[in-house]
Amino acid sequence: MLSDRELKQKWFDYFQKHGFKKISGYSIIPESDTGVLFTTAGMHPLVPYLLGEKHPAGNKIVNIQKCLRTSDIDEVGDNSHLTCFEMLGCWTLGECDKCAMIRLSYDFITKELKIDKNKVAVSVFAGDENAPRDEEAAKAWKENGIDKVFFLPKENNWWSISGGEGPCGPDTEMFLIKDKPDCSKDCSPACDCGKYVEFWNDVFMEYLVKKQGEKPVKLDRPNIDTGMGLERTLMVINGYDSVYEIGGLKRGIEFVKQKSKVFDERASRIIVDHIRAATFVLGDEKGVVPSNLGQGYILRRLIRRSVNYARKLQLEEGALLELADMFVEEYCLDYPELAKKREFVKDELAKEMQKFSKAIEGGYKEFEKVLSGIERHKQFAAKTGEIVKDIISGKAAFRLYDTFGFPLELTKEMAKERGYQVDEEGFNQEFKHHQDISRTATVGTFKGGLADSSEQTIKYHTACHLLLAGLRKLDPETKQKGSNLTAERLRFDFSFPRKLEKSELEFLEKFVNDAIAKKLPVSCAEMSLDDAKKSGAVGSFENKYGEKVKVYTIGDVSKEICGGPHVENTGVLGIFKITKEESSSAGVRRIKAILE
Numbered sequence: 105m106l107s108d109r110e111l112k113q114k115w116f117d118y119f120q121k122h123g124f125k126k127i128s129g130y131s132i133i134p135e136s137d138t139g140v141l142f143t144t145a146g147m148h149p150l151v152p153y154l155l156g157e158k159h160p161a162g163n164k165i166v167n168i169q170k171c172l173r174t175s176d177i178d179e180v181g182d183n184s185h186l187t188c189f190e191m192l193g194c195w196t197l198g199e200c201d202k203c204a205m206i207r208l209s210y211d212f213i214t215k216e217l218k219i220d221k222n223k224v225a226v227s228v229f230a231g232d233e234n235a236p237r238d239e240e241a242a243k244a245w246k247e248n249g250i251d252k253v254f255f256l257p258k259e260n261n262w263w264s265i266s267g268g269e270g271p272c273g274p275d276t277e278m279f280l281i282k283d284k285p286d287c288s289k290d291c292s293p294a295c296d297c298g299k300y301v302e303f304w305n306d307v308f309m310e311y312l313v314k315k316q317g318e319k320p321v322k323l324d325r326p327n328i329d330t331g332m333g334l335e336r337t338l339m340v341i342n343g344y345d346s347v348y349e350i351g352g353l354k355r356g357i358e359f360v361k362q363k364s365k366v367f368d369e370r371a372s373r374i375i376v377d378h379i380r381a382a383t384f385v386l387g388d389e390k391g392v393v394p395s396n397l398g399q400g401y402i403l404r405r406l407i408r409r410s411v412n413y414a415r416k417l418q419l420e421e422g423a424l425l426e427l428a429d430m431f432v433e434e435y436c437l438d439y440p441e442l443a444k445k446r447e448f449v450k451d452e453l454a455k456e457m458q459k460f461s462k463a464i465e466g467g468y469k470e471f472e473k474v475l476s477g478i479e480r481h482k483q484f485a486a487k488t489g490e491i492v493k494d495i496i497s498g499k500a501a502f503r504l505y506d507t508f509g510f511p512l513e514l515t516k517e518m519a520k521e522r523g524y525q526v527d528e529e530g531f532n533q534e535f536k537h538h539q540d541i542s543r544t545a546t547v548g549t550f551k552g553g554l555a556d557s558s559e560q561t562i563k564y565h566t567a568c569h570l571l572l573a574g575l576r577k578l579d580p581e582t583k584q585k586g587s588n589l590t591a592e593r594l595r596f597d598f599s600f601p602r603k604l605e606k607s608e609l610e611f612l613e614k615f616v617n618d619a620i621a622k623k624l625p626v627s628c629a630e631m632s633l634d635d636a637k638k639s640g641a642v643g644s645f646e647n648k649y650g651e652k653v654k655v656y657t658i659g660d661v662s663k664e665i666c667g668g669p670h671v672e673n674t675g676v677l678g679i680f681k682i683t684k685e686e687s688s689s690a691g692v693r694r695i696k697a698i699l700e
Contacts, residue, residue, distance in 0.1 A: 105342050106217070108190075108334060108351040112168055112438070114216050115192045115332075122208060124166040124194050129439075132170050132188075133390040133399065133586075141399050142172040142385075146193030147307075147329045152667040153197050154271045154309060154327050160630050160652030166194040168334070170384055170439065174402055178535075180377050181370035183339075183346035187406065188381035190334040200308050200326035206244040206276065209306055209330070213278065214249075217341050223281050225252035225300055227293045229261040229274030234320050235311065238274045245276070252281070254292045263307040263329075269316050271309040271323060278304040280340045303337045306330045348373050352434040356380065359427055365418035374413050378406040379424055379453075383431040386449040387442040390585075394456045395689040407456045411464075412514060421457050425450050467508030471518060474500045478524075494523055498530020505531075506538065560591040563677050563699055566626065566658070566670045567616065568596055570680070571695065572642070573662040574615035575600070578608055585692045593683070593698045600693040604685050612695075616680040623675030624659030628668065631655060641665050 106114075116126055130149040132142055143149060146169035153159045169191045179185040196205065213219050226245050231237030238261075242253050264272035279293045279300040287297035309327040311320035335347040344350065348357050356376035361367055385391060385403050394404035414424055428449055436443035474496055482492045496519055504510040516526050568587055575582045575598055585597040604612075630652045636643065641655045643665025656670055657663045671677065678699040688694040 106338060108338060111334060111338060112192070114212075115168070116166065118212055118216055119166040119194050119208075124164045125161040127161050127165050127167045129167050129169040131390045132172055132384055132388050133392060141402060142174075143169065144171055144173045145169070146171070146191045146331055147195070149667075150195065150329075151265075151270065152669065153195075154329070155312075156198075156325050157668050159197055160654060163197040163199065164195070165197070168192050168438070172381055172385065172402075177405075181373045183348075184336055186335060186347060186377050186381075188377065188384050189336075192332040192334055192337075194330050196328045198325040198327065200310055200328055202241050202306075202308055202328075203244045205306055205328050205330070206241060207248060209278065209304065210245070210248040210250065213304070219280065219341060221249050222251075224250055225254065225279045225281050225293060226250055226276055227254045227256045227261050227279070228276045230255040230257050232258055235262075235274060238276070238308075241274070241276045241308070254294075256292065256294050260294050263305075263309075264313065269313050271312055271327065272320060273308045273310040273326070275305055275307040277302050278306075301336075301340050303340045304330070304332045346373075348376065352380065352431060353377075355430065355434065356427060359430060360417070360419065360423075363419055363423040363426075366416070368417060371413040371416050375410050375417070375419070375424070376427070378410040379427045380431050382406050382410070382453065383428045383442070383449055384435075384439075386452050387432065387439070387445045389441045391445060391448065393452050393689065394459075397689060400689055404456060407453060408460045408463075411457055411460050412510065416514070421461075424457065425453055428453055463508060464510075467504055467510050470504060470508060471510075471515070474504075475522060475524065494525065496524055496526045498527040498532070498534050501526050501528075501531045502534035502538070505535075560699075561589050562669050563671055564589045564594040566674065567677055567680060567697070567699060568594055569656065569658055569662045569664055569666070569670070570616045570619050570674070571596055571612065571697070572598065572664070573619075573658075574612045576642070577615065578604075578611070585688070593696055596695045596697070597688045597692050598695070599691060601691060603687070604693065609682050609685055613680060613682055619659065619661045620674045620677045620680060622659065623673055624661060626670045626672055626674065627657050628670075629655050629657070636665055639663065 120126055129146075130143060134140055134143050134148065140148060146167065147154065149169075150159075159165060170188065171191050172188045174187060176185045177187055180187055210221075213224060214221050228241045228245070229235065229238040237255065242255065245253050261275050261277065262272065263275045264270070277293065279302050282299050282301060284297075284299050286299065287295055291297060291299060293300040293302070307329040309329055310323055312323045313320050335350055335353065338344070338350045339347050342349075347353060353376055356379070357372055360372045360375055364372070382403060385399070385406075386393070392399045392403060394400050394407060410424060411421060414421060429446065432442045432446050432449060442449070478492065478494065478496070485492045496515065501512060501515050504515050505512060512526070512528070512531055516528075519526050568584075568589075571594075572582070572584055579600065581599070583599045585599055587597065588595045631639070633653055636653050636655050639655065641663045643653070653665045654667060655663060656666045656668060658674060680697060681700055682695055682697045684694075684696040686694050
């Protein structure tokens with residue numbers, strides 16, 4: 105059996121041997137302008153380089169990235185879905201040699217992972233009106249000895265960034281063939297029958313969609329992006345039934361089982377997954393805290409779901425803190441920031457659990473109000489002959505879920521004890537509506553990030569540097585906490601202990617506009633991290649880009665570590681105007697501004 109640590113070491117050793125430069129993983133909290141709440145894939149922090157920026161480590165890089173996705177949060181608890189996972193990735197930037205990458209992939213699968221080639225199937229792009237059938241990839245696989253090659257349509261074998269804009273292209277996915285019969289004569293990796301289990305994906309980023317809905321055009325500098333989910337791969341090659349039989353996840357399940365008075369497999373898995381995810385978020389060098397907005401809201405939801413399921417298992421809340429401590433110990437060798445923030449992680453978890461204990465009482469009261477409302481309706485209906493069923497509406501059940509953190513299972517259990525049922529279909533409709541809104545918001549957020557690289561967005565990106573420089577004049581300890589850019593405005597979050605005075609906002613506007621009026625040159629230099637520190641550059645020094653980093657200097661006003669891109673001269677920015685200053689979360693303020 106292969107352990108998680110052994111797979112990681114094999115990954116690095118193999119690709120470094122073939123000329124790839126090892127770089128550190130990025131924060132699970134994205135750098136400014138990535139446009140997503142969390143780092144959801146290894147490629148997200150690399151978007152500027154996929155669009156043509158030169159990476160300080162060169163054009164062949166490899167890393168392992170901690171990721172967090174909430175799109176499948178309600179699937180967590182089954183055999184394969186996780187909110188937080190580790191992704192093994194490697195990239196070739198500015199070139200797309202499919203045959204070479206497929207050869208590397210084949211050799212890693214058969215020689216390093218020792219998987220029988222006859223147990224491997226692959227899928228490639230079948231082609232459409234925008235891009236041809238990927239005969240090159242299919243031929244490369246067959247020449248390497250893989251016979252089971254499936255041509256599948258765009259929905260299966262075309263990769264693009266959320267929202268449809270940015271680098272994209274055909275991909276080839278690798279599957280382990282399970283020892284079970286075909287579900288039909290058309291059985292293929294596109295089926296959900298379970299015969300084919302995906303574990304790796306090579307994306308050939310040969311195209312670019314400049315604007316949503318437009319036809320893809322060929323990239324001047326194509327790339328290859330690979331992604332292998334650590335946990336799912338170990339599940340596949342070790343023949344496990346679930347990802348919860350692996351490393352820290354397995355130890356987490358054993359811990360919950362030992363500490364619980366009642367054991368439920370799905371509830372235990374949710375607790376382990378969510379507490380591990382919360383530990384990674386809180387323990388990140390940019391760790392956020394629970395709140396009602398953005399990243400803090402997702403973190404709050406993960407913690408509160410854990411508490412709810414812990415109650416179901418009669419697991420004391422103190423055990424959840426022990427579980428978090430166990431995860432710090434488990435992963436701090438790969439992510440040393442966890443050890444540094446061990447007490448912070450446990451303190452913030454404890455605070456949120458205490459808050460939720462008070463909030464959940466409100467949920468119980470809301471539940472009683474719902475039942476009282478139904479009983480009153482029944483009494484009134486008895487006078488008119490109307491029949492009222494003992495059913496809690498889907499809308500009421502969803503309010504308990506969304507506002508008070510009650511999972512549907514808890515509402516159903518409480519309802520059953522009182523002789524009621526729950527309108528699950530109505531709940532699912534409300535839930536789907538909520539998901540549709542969330543997905544739309546996520547796409548909109550991503551479109552507003554650096555991925556669009558429009559001329560106006562680049563201007564706002566440069567203006568953010570000037571704004572931070574002005575804020576540091578007010579308080580040298582000010583740090584950027586995030587930003588979101590569109591072609592219409594910038595939104596900039598920063599650490600600050602109080603509301604800014606009117607005079608301070610006026611100072612900031614003048615500071616930025618003075619820098620614009622001076623038409624300051626914007627220059628970029630590559631240097632070592634130590635040299636960047638010595639030069640006085642502002643940045644997240646824990647988050648390395650390899651041996652070298654990019655430092656952008658704006659005249660004598662600003663010097664920051666940043667991936668870019670920026671304008672060449674501040675004179676093109678226009679007039680900077682602050683439209684709003686407000687609180688973002690505890691100790692974090694937010695400024696919204698425009699360029700006129």
